[in-house]
Amino acid sequence: MENTAALTDEQITRDLLPQKFGKRGTIWTGLLIIICVIGAYAYYRQLKYGLVVTNMRDYVSWGIYISNFVFFVAISLVGSLITAIFRLANVKWSTPLTRIAEIIAVSAIVFASIIIIVDMGRPERFMNLFLHGRIQSPIMWDVIVIGTYFFISCLLLYFPLLPDLKILIGLKQKTGKALNKLYRFQGSFWKGTGGQFRISDRAINILCIVIIPVAFCIHTVTSWLFATTYRPGWDSTNFGAYFISGAFLVGAGGVVVAMYVFRKAYHLEKYITEKHFEKMGRIVVLLALLYLYFNINEYLIPAFKMKKPEEAHLTQLFTGEYAALFWFAILVGMIIPIIILLFKKGRKPLPMFIAGVMVVVGAWFKRYLIVTPTLLHPFLPMQNVPDNYHHYFPSWEEWAIAMGSLAGALLVITFFARIYPIIPIHETITEQHEQAENK
Amino acid sequence: MNKLKINRPVSLLLTVLAIPFMHATAQADSVPSKEIVKLHYFNSNNSLQYLLLESVVKKGKKLEPQAKKAFRLYLDNDQQQNLIADVVTDQTGKARAFIPVALKTSWDSSGTHTFIVVPEAKDNEGTSSEFTITRTSISIDTSSADGVKNISVRVMKNQSGQWIPVNGVEMKIGVERLGGILSAGDDETYTTDSTGTVTTEFKKDSLPGDQHGSFVLVAKVDDNDELGNLIVEKQVPWGVAAKTHTNFFNQRTLWSTRFKTPFWLLFMAYSIVIAVWGTIIYLVFQIIKIKKLGVAGDSRNDQRKSVIQPVNEL
Numbered sequence: 001m002e003n004t005a006a007l008t009d010e011q012i013t014r015d016l017l018p019q020k021f022g023k024r025g026t027i028w029t030g031l032l033i034i035i036c037v038i039g040a041y042a043y044y045r046q047l048k049y050g051l052v053v054t055n056m057r058d059y060v061s062w063g064i065y066i067s068n069f070v071f072f073v074a075i076s077l078v079g080s081l082i083t084a085i086f087r088l089a090n091v092k093w094s095t096p097l098t099r100i101a102e103i104i105a106v107s108a109i110v111f112a113s114i115i116i117i118v119d120m121g122r123p124e125r126f127m128n129l130f131l132h133g134r135i136q137s138p139i140m141w142d143v144i145v146i147g148t149y150f151f152i153s154c155l156l157l158y159f160p161l162l163p164d165l166k167i168l169i170g171l172k173q174k175t176g177k178a179l180n181k182l183y184r185f186q187g188s189f190w191k192g193t194g195g196q197f198r199i200s201d202r203a204i205n206i207l208c209i210v211i212i213p214v215a216f217c218i219h220t221v222t223s224w225l226f227a228t229t230y231r232p233g234w235d236s237t238n239f240g241a242y243f244i245s246g247a248f249l250v251g252a253g254g255v256v257v258a259m260y261v262f263r264k265a266y267h268l269e270k271y272i273t274e275k276h277f278e279k280m281g282r283i284v285v286l287l288a289l290l291y292l293y294f295n296i297n298e299y300l301i302p303a304f305k306m307k308k309p310e311e312a313h314l315t316q317l318f319t320g321e322y323a324a325l326f327w328f329a330i331l332v333g334m335i336i337p338i339i340i341l342l343f344k345k346g347r348k349p350l351p352m353f354i355a356g357v358m359v360v361v362g363a364w365f366k367r368y369l370i371v372t373p374t375l376l377h378p379f380l381p382m383q384n385v386p387d388n389y390h391h392y393f394p395s396w397e398e399w400a401i402a403m404g405s406l407a408g409a410l411l412v413i414t415f416f417a418r419i420y421p422i423i424p425i426h427e428t429i430t431e432q433h434e435q436a437e438n439k
Numbered sequence: 440m441n442k443l444k445i446n447r448p449v450s451l452l453l454t455v456l457a458i459p460f461m462h463a464t465a466q467a468d469s470v471p472s473k474e475i476v477k478l479h480y481f482n483s484n485n486s487l488q489y490l491l492l493e494s495v496v497k498k499g500k501k502l503e504p505q506a507k508k509a510f511r512l513y514l515d516n517d518q519q520q521n522l523i524a525d526v527v528t529d530q531t532g533k534a535r536a537f538i539p540v541a542l543k544t545s546w547d548s549s550g551t552h553t554f555i556v557v558p559e560a561k562d563n564e565g566t567s568s569e570f571t572i573t574r575t576s577i578s579i580d581t582s583s584a585d586g587v588k589n590i591s592v593r594v595m596k597n598q599s600g601q602w603i604p605v606n607g608v609e610m611k612i613g614v615e616r617l618g619g620i621l622s623a624g625d626d627e628t629y630t631t632d633s634t635g636t637v638t639t640e641f642k643k644d645s646l647p648g649d650q651h652g653s654f655v656l657v658a659k660v661d662d663n664d665e666l667g668n669l670i671v672e673k674q675v676p677w678g679v680a681a682k683t684h685t686n687f688f689n690q691r692t693l694w695s696t697r698f699k700t701p702f703w704l705l706f707m708a709y710s711i712v713i714a715v716w717g718t719i720i721y722l723v724f725q726i727i728k729i730k731k732l733g734v735a736g737d738s739r740n741d742q743r744k745s746v747i748q749p750v751n752e753l
Binding site for chain 1: 530693694695696697700701704705708712715716718719721722723725726728729730732733734
């Protein structure tokens with residue numbers, strides 16, 4: 001944050017205060033709300049008529065909902081990457097990105113939980129998981145680890161927010177009465193004493209240590225939901241690492257997109273600098289190369305052997321019905337971003353934003369490809385079933401609910417940025433003071 | 440007028456490259472396709488007679504099934520009253536039809552029958568095909584003497600209202616298993632003698648059966664030109680009774696109920712859950728501690744206070 005060196009505390013505070021929605025912000029929020037409402041209506045129809053309104057049938061029982069779930073779980077991993085790993089590694093430049101990463105993690109994990117309930121034909125039976133759950137089942141492990149990760153992410157969002165709440169409470173005229181009430185409820189007890197800081201710092205360090213294995217667990221367990229099921233394309237010992245590398249990539253891509261949008265929308269050029277894009281660009285290219293490596297392992301070796309039961313699945317991906325989507329996910333989700341980001345000019349804000357969008361979009365389709373084509377190619381042949389059981393394309397209700405959940409996650413992030421500083425004010429000022437002292 | 444300039448070597452190269460493509464296209468067009476219809480007659484246990492129609496198109500050396508192709512099947516002549524069924528082929532090019540009870544009189548009236556297959560093409564393309572079979576009866580019998588078990592299968596055909604034995608019918612005799620028929624003796628197939636009978640000794644000892652030690656004996660004639668496909672079955676108590684493992688779900692395994700979770704999994708899962716949630720609860724208590732410190736306003740021992748002073752006016 002070399003550019004903030006000349007800024008006063010007041011200037012930093014003024015720049016980083018949450019701002020009211022402008023015209024564009026209002027349109028954006030309105031658009032998201034409309035998408036959410038359409039999604040809610042589609043879900044109402046699903047509750048009323050049952051899962052028959054979807055195009056999921058006996059074979060494709062995990063469609064776009066579960067693809068979306070895996071996507072949300074993947075993108076939520078970013079919280080641990082930016083916040084915990086960088087904090088433990090004493091990487092100072094990541095400070096303006098920590099809260100962005102954490103709110104992405106929290107909103108994504110909330111909607112991962114929601115979308116898994118949406119996938120249930122009888123959501124009122126959700127409690128049965130806890131009342132009659134078997135700890136032998138990977139689904140039970142997923143429920144436990146998602147709940148745990150949600151609480152840890154919330155705590156990791158809350159503890160560093162406390163000093164900022166104190167600043168916000170002091171600016172009642174700027175923030176307004178209603179928000180001031182909320183800030184007081186959440187952090188009026190924070191006086192910024194040494195004792196409070198000591199406890200808070202220790203808590204944040206503990207959280208950073210705990211969240212890393214939990215984050216690894218959340219995505220490994222999600223991968224095990226597939227890998228413990230004996231099906232072509234899922235029957236892999238590599239799935240845990242493959243999923244985690246993909247999650248790190250999509251998470252980092254998501255942060256890059258959010259960095260660019262917040263920088264533009266809130267004029268944060270002095271805080272989220274080109275240096276941040278340059279460094280994030282290097283991280284994204286490394287993660288993309290890593291994920292590409294796992295993809296080569298995951299597809300090339302089975303394709304080399306081309307075992308008969310897996311042949312139909314692999315052929316569909318490489319040259320068949322799903323070929324366009326498969327090569328789109330590989331090229332747009334990995335190879336083109338790698339090419340863009342390998343060059344210094346590609347690590348400038350706009351190209352980075354484009355690469356970030358490509359990574360995220362590619363990653364969404366990649367999850368779809370992991371889930372659906374496999375279900376259409378079981379080891380035992382599909383016999384005596386209606387013709388439409390051989391294909392799957394989501395119904396409008398499925399699209400509406402999936403898009404509604406994505407819009408919901410973006411809405412959570414949007415409202416968070418409206419209520420709280422998206423870049424930590426206190427930490428930014430503290431770091432500036434430390435830099436000044438070191439000079 | 441400007442003349443179109445074409446580089447000669449390039450045009451030559453394009454022509455050479457185009458030749459294989461043109462050749463392949465021409466070849467694809469010139470390969471004649473031939474429609475083939477096969478009809479298989481099945482007689483199961485002398486009680487269920489049905490027909491399996493198979494429609495394929497032969498293109499060069501390739502055989503491709505014809506899906507959604509409609510046919511009409513007749514018995515002996517293509518009059519409406521002799522209609523067996525209207526059928527449409529599935530994705531594998533196959534269609535099945537049962538001989539209806541309404542045709543019982545016609546069926547019983549003769550020993551030999553002809554099935555007529557008429558394609559229901561809109562443009563009246565395709566010709567009808569005829570398949571002739573002889574009415575047959577197949578029976579299976581078993582006997583045991585001095586510990587030796589024998590199986591006898593007899594095949595008879597109807598000729599001018601009389602049932603006469605059929606000589607030289609090749610068949611499989613054995614035990615019905617999931618993947619096919621496990622031969623009863625040492626030979627793969629058996630052939631009937633002049634009395635229409637084939638007898639073989641059952642040599643498969645200690646073969647697992649159902650709970651009562653029973654399994655199904657099968658005699659099967661495949662695609663005989665005159666008789667079609669015949670199958671006859673008989674259940675016999677010659678196997679070893681299968682024991683049900685009542686304690687299968689009573690073990691502590693990954694497939695057991697939640698009350699029979701393996702101890703190692705319980706230990707691992709609860710250790711992780713307790714460790715992580717213990718930490719979360721500890722951290723929640725830290726928030727309470729921070730709150731208490733703030734409420735008490737105790738800053739007497741503060742060595743490190745916030746570097747930021749309250750900013751009231753911006």
